[in-house]
Amino acid sequence: MSLLQTHLLQTRGLSRHFGGVQAVREVDFELPAGEIRAVIGPNGAGKTTLVSMISGRIRPSAGRIRFKGVDITGLRNWQRARRGIVYTFQITSVFQNLSCHDNVALALQRKRMTGLSGRVHLDADALRGEAEMALDRVGLAARLDERAANLPYGHQRLLELAMGLALAPELLIMDEPTQGLSESEILAFCDLIRRIARETTVLLIEHNMAVVMALAGRITVMNEGAILAEGTPAEIAANIDVQHAYLGT
Amino acid sequence: MTGRKQDNPWRTPMIVLVLLLAAQFVLPAYHHGNLTRIMVFAVFAIGYNLAFGYAGLLSLGHAMFFAAGLYGAGMSAHFLGFSMPLAFLFGGLCGLVLALAVGLVALRTRGVSFMIVTLMFSQVGFLTILYFNEFTRGDEGFVLAQEIRQLRFGETVLSLTDPTLRYNLALGLFAASYLLGVALLRSPIGRVLVALRENESRVQMLGYNTFGYRLLALSISGALSGLSGAAYALLFAYVGATFAATQYSIYPLLWVLLGGVGTALGPLIGTGLMFYLVDFASEITSSYLIVVGVVLVLLVIVFPKGVIGTLQEKWRGLRS
Numbered sequence: 001m002s003l004l005q006t007h008l009l010q011t012r013g014l015s016r017h018f019g020g021v022q023a024v025r026e027v028d029f030e031l032p033a034g035e036i037r038a039v040i041g042p043n044g045a046g047k048t049t050l051v052s053m054i055s056g057r058i059r060p061s062a063g064r065i066r067f068k069g070v071d072i073t074g075l076r077n078w079q080r081a082r083r084g085i086v087y088t089f090q091i092t093s094v095f096q097n098l099s100c101h102d103n104v105a106l107a108l109q110r111k112r113m114t115g116l117s118g119r120v121h122l123d124a125d126a127l128r129g130e131a132e133m134a135l136d137r138v139g140l141a142a143r144l145d146e147r148a149a150n151l152p153y154g155h156q157r158l159l160e161l162a163m164g165l166a167l168a169p170e171l172l173i174m175d176e177p178t179q180g181l182s183e184s185e186i187l188a189f190c191d192l193i194r195r196i197a198r199e200t201t202v203l204l205i206e207h208n209m210a211v212v213m214a215l216a217g218r219i220t221v222m223n224e225g226a227i228l229a230e231g232t233p234a235e236i237a238a239n240i241d242v243q244h245a246y247l248g249t
Numbered sequence: 250m251t252g253r254k255q256d257n258p259w260r261t262p263m264i265v266l267v268l269l270l271a272a273q274f275v276l277p278a279y280h281h282g283n284l285t286r287i288m289v290f291a292v293f294a295i296g297y298n299l300a301f302g303y304a305g306l307l308s309l310g311h312a313m314f315f316a317a318g319l320y321g322a323g324m325s326a327h328f329l330g331f332s333m334p335l336a337f338l339f340g341g342l343c344g345l346v347l348a349l350a351v352g353l354v355a356l357r358t359r360g361v362s363f364m365i366v367t368l369m370f371s372q373v374g375f376l377t378i379l380y381f382n383e384f385t386r387g388d389e390g391f392v393l394a395q396e397i398r399q400l401r402f403g404e405t406v407l408s409l410t411d412p413t414l415r416y417n418l419a420l421g422l423f424a425a426s427y428l429l430g431v432a433l434l435r436s437p438i439g440r441v442l443v444a445l446r447e448n449e450s451r452v453q454m455l456g457y458n459t460f461g462y463r464l465l466a467l468s469i470s471g472a473l474s475g476l477s478g479a480a481y482a483l484l485f486a487y488v489g490a491t492f493a494a495t496q497y498s499i500y501p502l503l504w505v506l507l508g509g510v511g512t513a514l515g516p517l518i519g520t521g522l523m524f525y526l527v528d529f530a531s532e533i534t535s536s537y538l539i540v541v542g543v544v545l546v547l548l549v550i551v552f553p554k555g556v557i558g559t560l561q562e563k564w565r566g567l568r569s
Contacts (some may be wrong), residue, residue, distance in 0.1 A: 055454070081456035093451045095444050106444050107455050109437045122437050167456065 014063035084170030294516030296473030305446030310371030316493035318478025323488030344475015390489020509555030
């Protein structure tokens with residue numbers, strides 16, 4: 001059975017150094033489809049570097065990455081996005097000067113832009129309908145024509161997520177999605193992630209342990225660029241090494 | 250809210266074009282000639298705006314694309330006997346091909362590096378023109394003979410020395426470029442370009458090959474600049490290296506900044522303002538650039554986003 005089991009994502013010996021600093025060292029990471037996986041660890045543990053290599057924002061110094069059984073190590077970030085690896089940013093990076101509609105339409109229109117005519121003209125009404133649906137999934141449908149810059153911060157994060165969802169991701173990577181959100185916003189956000197996870201595999205970096213414990217099926221703990229432990233939330237909570245890494249003996 | 254209809258995007262362009270069409274019947278000869286030149290240069294500015302205003306590519310080398318069109322059209326007509334329409338299209342093609350080639354190298358850089366690389370390429374272009382002085386006549390330039398500046402339609406022969414014909418050809422070229430700019434800004438490609446200006450890495454993470462889009466923007470920009478240069482050579486009969494010098498890379502930047510970066514109408518307004526500013530100031534004093542400089546500074550203070558950009562913003566503010 002174990003031979004047949006294919007992972008959605010798999011890394012082998014993945015490493016990255018910045019000058020003399022080894023940010024990630026020989027990480028073998030596996031993620032089965034359908035999971036919500038949280039990556040936790042102290043600052044500088046290499047979490048963001050790891051997911052950046054997976055999404056293609058940074059090139060690894062060594063190692064391979066396979067996605068759905070195909071080696072994607074050499075692919076550029078936009079090519080990976082087309083294959084279904086979607087990354088939502090730690091710092092909100094919606095297009096401030098565009099409307100919510102245009103933000104989401106950017107994510108949606110790419111698939112329609114085939115041939116020259118599709119590049120020049122798209123069915124605006126159909127696109128608008130789709131954009132409205134995508135915004136509706138995060139509860140922003142009423143803000144369709146609002147400029148993104150005018151949205152409150154929590155809504156901008158939701159818009160960012162709506163853009164990610166509009167790409168119909170197979171793997172949704174979120175870097176600290178709840179950072180800067182209020183308690184009530186975090187609760188709503190967790191509900192939303194659970195709903196999303198029915199269709200999509202989710203990989204999230206998160207500092208808020210309550211969120212991690214509530215959402216994650218499994219947790220990967222990183223420390224000093226390597227995977228320290230992996231297991232269910234209960235296992236991780238009981239793990240003595242993890243406590244050492246966090247509390248510093 | 251969701252059913253809100255957007256304003257008709259073609260209304261302003263249509264009004265502007267009708268006004269320009271009508272202007273030729275009321276303007277005195279002097280301003281008539283000026284407006285012809287302004288419209289030709291505005292096409293250059295529209296081309297520049299596509300790269301800078303839409304895609305965020307701050308080039309300091311657009312003179313090379315203008316000059317490519319100028320020499321491409323001028324020399325092919327002068328030495329190879331190309332007909333006027335053919336020479337014109339050939340000039341545009343020169344701008345396009347040069348932009349594509351330069352883009353493949355220069356677009357690997359960003360920001361300040363991109364400015365310097367384009368400046369250098371442009372400088373190479375300028376020096377190349379001077380080097381082949383024998384054919385290009387360098388700084389001195391050459392004048393296109395009247396005999397070849399003719400449009401033939403069967404028996405009918407129209408001379409490009411006719412101011413009315415020149416005005417309307419310039420208007421035609423301007424109208425086509427202007428409408429292309431408006432259409433592009435509203436197209437799916439335009440949306441990607443504008444997003445690119447704001448945050449390139451975000452656009453990549455949406456699955457777009459951003460290098461391809463930047464190359465596309467620069468190529469269209471180069472083609473329009475080339476067409477503008479070609480029109481200048483054929484309509485005003487002069488081809489010279491001055492147009493390849495750095496100042497002609499700075500002018501389109503100033504025109505666009507003055508009119509409004511990323512606006513469709515800005516290039517025309519900026520070009521026109523600048524043209525008359527220089528014209529007016531040089532009547533008063535020989536050190537007219539001082540006057541021009543001061544007025545530019547004042548304009549930037551009053552209209553920080555360019556004339557059209559700032560007016561648009563005020564107008565939006567009034568309505569909401």
